Amino acid sequence: MEVASGIYTRLIFPNAKTESPLSDLQKAMLDATPDCIKIVSPDGHVLTMNRAGCEALGVPQDSGFGMPWLPLLPPEVHPLGREALQKAADGENARFPGKSISPTGIRYWDNLLTPLIDGSGQVLSILCVSRDITSKTQLENQLEEAIEREKLLSAEMHHRIKNLFSVVSGLIGISEREAAAPDSSVSITKILRDKLGALARASDAVFAQGIKGNPDAATIDLAAVVQAVMQPYGDRCTAVGGSVSVPRNSITTFALLLHELATNSVKYGSLSTDHGSVTIQWSMEGKTLNLTWIEIGGPLISSSPEPRGFGSEMVDRIVRSSGGAINRTWRAEGLVADLHLPMG
Incomplete structure (x- = not known):
């Protein structure tokens, strides 16, 4: 030694x-x-x-x-x-x-x-x-993070699937009541298909925006949602507004809201005529989104329609459920609906 x-x-x-x-x-x-x-x-x-x-x-x-x-x-x-x-x-x-x-x-x-x-x-x-052991530790940390992301993704997928079932179930009930209205001539299948189509287009817009930008972003540009939902009406619908981001979890609300307004317009308003049109404009005031739906070129209106149809009640329920408010002005040339929705 x-x-x-x-x-x-x-x-x-x-x-x-x-x-x-x-x-x-x-x-x-x-x-x-x-x-x-x-x-x-x-x-x-x-x-x-x-x-x-x-x-x-x-x-x-x-x-x-x-x-x-x-x-x-x-x-x-x-x-x-x-x-x-x-x-x-x-x-x-x-x-x-x-x-x-x-x-x-x-x-x-x-x-x-x-x-x-x-x-x-x-x-x-x-x-x-x-x-x-830096390399080994970093690999272990990356593996743990990947496992955690998979767990979060699985939980998120489960949550979204449950939400999807809830939305579809709700749409079925809404479509049943709308088809059963006295003034309805459209089948429940057609009504439900149209509503699901509006949601699908909105979802496609959100997905496409996520691919171009940050797929994990919590907000989406409102213009993309408006343009997607109103796509079937072509150049008869004009969207005017600056860059406004809305929460991802509000997309279903906006899609259904715009779809119901468009459906009512097709039935009774400017989109029911050959030359009518709709303008949708929006702006942010603090944390409140102000969105205005303007119809022109439809059947002349002499007074506020009574009684109100199921579609209008549907819009009101959607707005109230989001903590917002809606005001309607029935002008001779068409409806103007002012919506105020909290964004935070």
Whole structure:
């Protein structure tokens, strides 16, 4: 053990004079390894450290050492470090995951602490070998994040499927009541198909916008939704408004709202004639969306229609359920509906 004794004397007491011819070779060997190797006193002070350790912890190689070890590490690893250090000071091997932060970035380490014990069983110092496991840790973190994303995606899909069933169930009920209205001559199948078509076009617009931009964005441009829902009416529908973002979870509301207004217009308003048209304009005032539906060129209106049809009641329910309000003005040239919907 004379050789080992000479080596450890150099490590444990850096300033001690030794005649061991291997001491310089030992230092060169330690500096050559990429592992962070340090000798720590039982009370946690750094006695010496190789080049890799100095670079990882930002300690000058000519510092003389003697500083506390754990404060050189990020605070979040201190509890595990203290536990491992105490275990090693009691004469047991210990291990804990560590981390270092330097100008080159964050590095992760597997720290193995081995107590150096003399013949009487006293712990003279602690050898700590820290192996860089950054790549492995990053891969594990990426895997955990991917698993978490899959869990969230699965939960979101389940939620959306339930919502889809709820929407379809509601649309079936609405279509049944609308088809049963005294003035209706359209089958429930046609009514339901039209409503689902409006939702499908709105959904396509949202999906297409997500592909072009951020697919995970919480909001969608209102103009895309309006243009998609009103597509069947071609140039008879004009959309006017600036860039306004609406929550994704409001798309169903907007699609049904615009579809019902268009359906009423086809039955009784400007879209029921060959030359009538609709203008939809919008603006934001604070957190309130102001949207105006303007019809011209339809049958002349002499007074407010009475009684109100099921479609109008449907629109009112949609607006109220969103916490908004709607006001109708029946002009001779057509309906003007002002909607005010909170967006936040």
